[in-house]
């Protein structure tokens with residue numbers, strides 16, 4: 001291949017049901033492109049004689065062997081990549097095994113492919129599987145497919161069979177954006193793979209290889225103006241600040257006006273720096289380092305774009321989500337989201353529907369299990385510049401990462417921004433409680449846990465906080481320990497001191513709610529009047545009283561800290577429940593009857609309450 | 618996928634690799650570039666210089682020295698270490714050296730395990746690197762074909778093939794727990810031919826052993842082993858002969874087979890490769906030890 005002027009690289013994915021001949025086809029392409037060496041061929045020929053299915057002929061499927069053994073060992077095989085080249089093009093083949101986890105594998109392979117080769121067995125025709133493969137490749141933005149009608153030798157090289165299959169597929173693909181070319185072939189015999197078949201004079205189209213070598217691809221981002229996510233800031237010394245990135249679309253010239261997003265600040269491109277020297281212009285696909293004439297401060301995650309045609313910015317979207325992990329995607333949970341070079345925090349809002357990939361029908365969905373595909377809304381913690389996935393894979397494709405396990409749990413594709421988010425962030429708001437709350441992406445409030453000593457308030461508070469935190473909420477716990485040791489060090493346990501204790505805790509909570517936080521207070525707070533006074537400091541719906549209701553008999557029996565024993569024996573004075581009264585709440589927002597609930601259930605009740613409350617916001 | 622249709626295949630591969638290297642530097646705490654002094658490492662180093670230009674390399678180079686490399690490789694290393702903007706770290710498993718581990722008496726498996734695999738783990742732990750670039754390519758052998766570009770290692774440096782993350786688009790998830798690290802393979806999608814064409818296009822300096830010259834060799838078990846210094850004991854009946862040979866891969870000299878060749882220039886090497894009938898790893902002893910050997914070695918922490 002002529003490395004200097006070659007028309008480049010074509011990445012494609014092959015899809016087929018088991019035994020349609022996918023391995024044979026790829027093996028044949030490698031063989032025909034003369035990329036197999038003597039030692040590999042010798043091994044192949046030995047293996048073919050031993051376990052091949054083609055008599056003394058080479059069984060190309062064995063070339064790619066290894067996957068079955070891996071499957072037995074439980075290795076996650078998603079995609080294997082194969083390489084071959086002719087003197088016209090270099091090819092990267094994503095080979096996704098078609099077994100369990102099919103969706104995950106295909107989606108991964110298709111995400112970097114520009115074209116798909118979909119195999120069908122000429123005897124079996126267009127199957128449910130074929131439709132599923134077609135759906136998935138079109139979902140990932142592939143517009144060109146080759147329908148490889150394989151094993152045509154087994155139907156007597158029948159033109160009629162081929163044409164009826166082609167017709168059938170065309171009918172079904174009519175309402176998709178797929179552009180299809182059908183080729184009759186025998187992967188095993190080599191007909192119409194790289195050599196024209198002698199058995200099908202009626203077929204006038206190209207061989208598979210001819211097609212792959214010459215197909216013109218209209219890049220999906222074609223037509224989009226200049227966009228480049230800032231990947232890394234190159235700052236070797238005081239006098240140089242360059243923004244490194246790969247140009248996602250369009251072309252940039254030194255001297256062009258650009259805009260930095262999401263800040264919206266305008267600038268001018270000073271130089272296009274590369275190792276070979278400065279360029280006058282650079283186009284999509286290249287990695288460059290840009291310097292600006294203005295001294296504006298950009299960082300990783302920002303996008304530089306053509307000033308007269310910038311992409312929109314938003315923080316709420318509709319998107320397609322594909323679950324890639326055994327842990328399901330749950331609405332209400334907060335994930336790390338990577339898109340372009342930005343990493344943001346994203347909450348999945350309740351799903352609109354999931355998609356049955358066999359029938360393409362919409363079904364109701366509460367969550368997305370591994371390999372399920374759904375459509376829902378996303379709320380980000382800050383605005384990002386984006387393009388709909390249809391127009392740009394680079395600015396519209398994203399992954400979701402679990403905050404605790406760090407696993408990649410979903411892939412997604414942005415559709416469009418939701419109206420309500422679009423105008424908001426351009427206005428400068430007064431920094432008040434609402435603004436801070438919006439910045440935190442949450443509805444602030446205080447969860448006030450009251451109940452007897454040993455009822456489980458602190459344990460519940462801590463567990464609730466953990467879950468809220470995992471969901472991306474900003475929280476703080478105030479309890480006896482961190483308050484009595486510092487702020488309220490001067491207070492004892494007389495009735496008067498208890499009242500003052502609660503007053504201070506209520507005031508501190510109020511400041512924190514004003515700062516936009518969710519505060520968890522776990523104090524015995526035995527007197528109705530004080531709790532009412534605390535409630536009065538907050539706005540409607542901000543004070544959530546949680547009655548952790550355990551019977552005196554129960555807590556005294558457990559007596560974890562030995563306090564009840566000491567109170568009964570008179571060593572502790574003014575102990576709630578023994579010689580000081582506890583006044584149960586009359587209308588707590590949440591009543592946890594601890595004689596009937598497990599700890600987990602109690603925690604879940606509070607978390608669920610907070611989830612609904614947030615969703616209503 | 619980028620709009621690659623207007624780029625040549627080498628431009629596309631180059632851009633992909635540079636993107637990957639920048640991503641690691643932007644997201645990882647302390648990366649390192651493993652340099653085996655071979656042609657793939659030379660290409661990686663060249664790509665790294667391009668990626669971060671005009672800044673100096675934002676990470677050091679690390680050579681795991683088994684003490685049995687070809688002399689020409691050590692000369693090349695000294696030359697690299699002297700180039701500006703380059704920090705070259707060298708690590709030897711001194712414990713293995715003390716035990717006298719060598720490829721001749723202990724064979725390729727033990728030697729590689731102690732002086733390469735263990736040595737690499739020692740070095741990574743010692744310096745606390747959380748990401749290491751390696752030059753492996755997916756076309757090298759079957760088990761690599763499905764390896765991710767970002768490949769995770771536990772705190773014990775084990776590869777857990779059951780727990781790999783899917784890689785979609787060019788979005789690489791680099792999040793990891795304390796102690797875990799990543800091996801990153803920027804050349805994953807390059808083939809041997811791509812590497813040679815790129816070396817030619819960019820005029821990248823490589824160890825002269827890749828070009829044919831008259832060298833002293835002995836024929837041993839069907840391989841041509843170069844007598845690079847006096848440490849190679851000759852077997853009864855062996856006498857070194859001077860043959861015109863070159864190497865397709867480089868490693869420890871007693872474990873690396875030469876091929877007879879007259880290719881003294883890049884053009885000739887590429888022409889030879891296009892007509893070659895032997896795969897690249899044919900000359901490496903380590904792959905022949907055991908069928909599933911690579912897979913196993915990787916799980917144990919071999920690069």
Ligand SMILES: Nc1nc2c(ncn2[C@@H]2O[C@H](COP(=O)(O)OP(=O)(O)O)[C@@H](O)[C@H]2O)c(=O)[nH]1
Nearest residue numbers: 018019020021022023024053061151186187188
């Ligand atoms: N007759 C005939 N057999 C084929 C053809 N392509 C593949 N096969 C056979 O079909 C079987 C399954 O092929 P394989 O490539 O392993 O299928 P995969 O599961 O899709 O990878 C093997 O026995 C192949 O030899 C073909 O075009 N004609």
